[in-house]
Amino acid sequence: MGTLKAIAHPLRLRLYRSLFVAGVATASQLAEQVDEAVSLVSYHLRKLAEHGLIEEAEPRSADGRERWWQPASEGVSVRDEDFRDAPEQAAAHTAFARLLVDQRSELYRTYLDGRHAWGPEWNRAASDSETTLRLTAAELKRLNEELLALAKKYDDEGRAAEAAGDTEGRENVALHLYGFPFRT
Incomplete structure (x- = not known):
């Protein structure tokens, strides 16, 4: 706390x-x-x-x-x-x-x-962008895990390239993903 x-x-x-x-x-x-x-x-x-x-x-x-x-x-x-x-x-x-x-x-x-x-x-x-999906809670959890793993893969690759001297054109990028249930 x-x-x-x-x-x-x-x-x-x-x-x-x-x-x-x-x-x-x-x-x-x-x-x-x-x-x-x-x-x-x-x-x-x-x-x-x-x-x-x-x-x-x-x-x-x-x-x-x-x-x-x-x-x-x-x-x-x-x-x-x-x-x-x-x-x-x-x-x-x-x-x-x-x-x-x-x-x-x-x-x-x-x-x-x-x-x-x-x-x-x-x-x-x-x-x-915004996409409305029809998912179960388990599917949403899996989707979030896969999206985070994909983002981490890109971050790891970018950091490795930068460490090797490939800094041209690199900027900080914010990626905000929200996945939550709602009812209309």
Whole structure:
């Protein structure tokens, strides 16, 4: 519950996402990205570290005063079954999920507002689609697992190519997939 509360803070979630994209960064670098004071960012980074979400990284410069941070794992996984028997925790889970949706929507709105700057190649590659499927819960679970595995395959290949020096044209790409039941 404490870990969920730690990351379910708007600034902490933005910092975690920025750090995840960067791989490693200092509080100063992250403060610049989120447009907040370094002291405030340092405080929130320490809170994330207290809950095992991030950890100190090997220094990347000779300046011993700089603290470098990195994600402590490959991501955060929050599952409904972790909260099913505790209503107060379920409320925190819902609040966290809503915060994720809000930040993901803001990220996409930022792209939409500035898409002209990306050029035709990126705009043709970007997608916005919705598909309505008729599935069972088991089929939806399997579909989600397969989509995540496919996304991870592409990420692994891209990171390997980048590590080999193939950096031309590579950008961070957000892929948001939602699969949920609804009734009309």
